[in-house]
Amino acid sequence: MSKAPEKSTETPAVRVDSTLSKGLSILETLAGSPKGRGVTELSQILGLSKSNTFRLLRSLSELGYVRMSENKAYSATLKVWQVGQTLMDNIDLPALCAPHMLKLSQEFGEAIYLAVPEGLSVIYIDKLESTQPIRSFTPKGGTAPIHCVGTGKAILAANYEQLRDQLKGNLKRYTDNTITSMQRMDKDMASARANGYAIDTAEYRDGIYSFGAAILMPTGEAIAAIGVSVPEVNLKGNRAEEISLAVGKQAAEASRMLAS
Amino acid sequence: MSKAPEKSTETPAVRVDSTLSKGLSILETLAGSPKGRGVTELSQILGLSKSNTFRLLRSLSELGYVRMSENKAYSATLKVWQVGQTLMDNIDLPALCAPHMLKLSQEFGEAIYLAVPEGLSVIYIDKLESTQPIRSFTPKGGTAPIHCVGTGKAILAANYEQLRDQLKGNLKRYTDNTITSMQRMDKDMASARANGYAIDTAEYRDGIYSFGAAILMPTGEAIAAIGVSVPEVNLKGNRAEEISLAVGKQAAEASRMLAS
DNA sequence: GTTAATTGTGCCAATATACAGTACATGTGT
DNA sequence: ACACATGTACTGTATATTGGCACAATTAAC
Numbered sequence: 107m108s109k110a111p112e113k114s115t116e117t118p119a120v121r122v123d124s125t126l127s128k129g130l131s132i133l134e135t136l137a138g139s140p141k142g143r144g145v146t147e148l149s150q151i152l153g154l155s156k157s158n159t160f161r162l163l164r165s166l167s168e169l170g171y172v173r174m175s176e177n178k179a180y181s182a183t184l185k186v187w188q189v190g191q192t193l194m195d196n197i198d199l200p201a202l203c204a205p206h207m208l209k210l211s212q213e214f215g216e217a218i219y220l221a222v223p224e225g226l227s228v229i230y231i232d233k234l235e236s237t238q239p240i241r242s243f244t245p246k247g248g249t250a251p252i253h254c255v256g257t258g259k260a261i262l263a264a265n266y267e268q269l270r271d272q273l274k275g276n277l278k279r280y281t282d283n284t285i286t287s288m289q290r291m292d293k294d295m296a297s298a299r300a301n302g303y304a305i306d307t308a309e310y311r312d313g314i315y316s317f318g319a320a321i322l323m324p325t326g327e328a329i330a331a332i333g334v335s336v337p338e339v340n341l342k343g344n345r346a347e348e349i350s351l352a353v354g355k356q357a358a359e360a361s362r363m364l365a366s
Numbered sequence: 367m368s369k370a371p372e373k374s375t376e377t378p379a380v381r382v383d384s385t386l387s388k389g390l391s392i393l394e395t396l397a398g399s400p401k402g403r404g405v406t407e408l409s410q411i412l413g414l415s416k417s418n419t420f421r422l423l424r425s426l427s428e429l430g431y432v433r434m435s436e437n438k439a440y441s442a443t444l445k446v447w448q449v450g451q452t453l454m455d456n457i458d459l460p461a462l463c464a465p466h467m468l469k470l471s472q473e474f475g476e477a478i479y480l481a482v483p484e485g486l487s488v489i490y491i492d493k494l495e496s497t498q499p500i501r502s503f504t505p506k507g508g509t510a511p512i513h514c515v516g517t518g519k520a521i522l523a524a525n526y527e528q529l530r531d532q533l534k535g536n537l538k539r540y541t542d543n544t545i546t547s548m549q550r551m552d553k554d555m556a557s558a559r560a561n562g563y564a565i566d567t568a569e570y571r572d573g574i575y576s577f578g579a580a581i582l583m584p585t586g587e588a589i590a591a592i593g594v595s596v597p598e599v600n601l602k603g604n605r606a607e608e609i610s611l612a613v614g615k616q617a618a619e620a621s622r623m624l625a626s
Numbered sequence: 627g628t629t630a631a632t633t634g635t636g637c638c639a640a641t642a643t644a645c646a647g648t649a650c651a652t653g654t655g656t
Numbered sequence: 657a658c659a660c661a662t663g664t665a666c667t668g669t670a671t672a673t674t675g676g677c678a679c680a681a682t683t684a685a686c
Contacts, residue, residue, distance in 0.1 A: 137452050145662075146663080169390060178662075187475050196400040201400070310664075383674085417636090418674060424635095
């Protein structure tokens with residue numbers, strides 16, 4: 107029983123440093139164990155020898171990833187979380203989305219935005235100018251209310267559970283089309299979620315439509331949105347639908363990039 | 367300053383599995399590198415041989431922690447983040463805080479609460495009953511507005527930047543003492559932050575004072591708060607101050623436990 | 627356009643490293 | 657009091673990891 111009973115049938119099986127692999131497994135397991143786990147317990151779960159497990163745990167402790175509580179139970183420290191956090195903080199959203207935004211820009215020639223949520227607003231962190239003579243003018247760094255622009259609504263739809271409560275009573279009207287009732291908003295968000303994109307029918311600025319789709323974490327949480335802003339006069343035929351679908355597709359691809 | 371090239375003179379130096387250590391270093395470095403890094407670059411940064419670095423990167427890729435972009439640059443995937451996230455989700459706050467809550471309970475005999483933020487409210491996820499004949503009655507699972515109870519105010523103070531905007535116009539009055547102006551709230555929060563605890567002077571329920579202090583992540587963000595709820599009649603002499611300091615101390619200790 | 631310098635990647639032999647097994651000490655439950 | 661299970665320490669051996677070198681493919685220099 108020196109080797110695995112069933113030898114893997116096909117894979118040329120890239121050699122994976124076993125210590126690293128085992129150590130990470132331990133970390134993963136521990137991350138999912140609120141009460142911590144003992145050496146023996148862990149060794150059984152992972153199918154490792156007790157001494158091996160112990161050694162790995164000691165190394166991880168030394169490196170600060172694992173701690174031993176009074177009760178001799180090992181549990182993961184917040185260091186993994188911190189690393190994950192700096193990873194999140196260092197995600198270069200503009201770089202990640204640039205190719206997808208560019209594609210949209212080339213396809214439609216309209217202004218393309220990249221927005222992140224901030225409370226009940228969105229902040230535009232990147233923008234490609236419209237090539238059309240008629241321009242909309244929200245500058246990079248500008249903000250907009252989350253409930254009435256394409257990017258905002260896309261984010262709102264994805265994180266609706268979390269945001270709905272705060273939204274109540276804050277549906278400020280900007281144009282005749284602004285959605286100001288929670289009932290209508292609920293329906294709008296439901297369809298946005300179903301479609302994978304959100305539409306602002308001149309709900310923020312008169313005559314300006316916008317289409318947005320969210321960049322989603324693996325958990326489903328939206329961390330940003332891509333949007334296309336279009337003067338109403340430029341929307342002939344089924345242009346609106348074309349743009350909506352294209353935005354949805356590009357955002358989905360960007361999300362896939364994120365998750366890898 | 368990671369490890370001295372010359373053999374370390376004093377430390378008995380617990381043997382640390384080097385592969386694991388190196389692999390985690392790579393992960394940490396990559397997490398802080400938005401654009402990704404090349405093999406050679408990484409090997410220089412970490413002082414490893416190129417082949418070693420390459421092998422580790424390949425292993426990490428195989429394990430799903432690292433990806434190689436088209437441009438031959440390796441970057442970390444969101445897997446670390448996911449692990450960190452499940453870690454966060456699995457933190458057993460009641461267990462973590464139990465000893466500290468118990469200490470407070472024994473010391474003062476009043477009702478002790480453990481609360482987590484939820485939008486502009488707090489939810490009480492754990493509670494130790496008062497031993498006094500006079501009881502306050504918020505049950506476990508109950509909620510309270512964040513701006514007028516001890517636990518809530520403690521959390522609010524810590525996360526003020528993030529929450530202040532949403533708070534505007536939502537400072538609902540519950541008692542004569544409820545703080546309803548943002549100016550007063552700003553000052554109150556500033557002093558709460560300075561003190562390390564927050565005081566509710568019967569701002570939610572008439573005759574009920576409460577004292578709260580936040581459980582903080584290493585980043586300074588509050589994820590919960592411990593609180594003591596006390597009928598005004600039980601506050602003689604400098605009892606209020608005693609309780610405040612004790613709550614602050616216990617919460618700080620719980621935060622230290624969190625961070626390890 | 628040719629050279630020169632870097633890059634990522636594959637290979638291999640040497641040895642340092644991580645491994646299993648065993649032993650012991652402490653603690654837990656019966 | 658016992659037996660049992662747990663965390664920890666030790667040690668010799670074999671295996672897995674390592675550094676050095678070589679190669680291919682880009683990229684930079686000229």
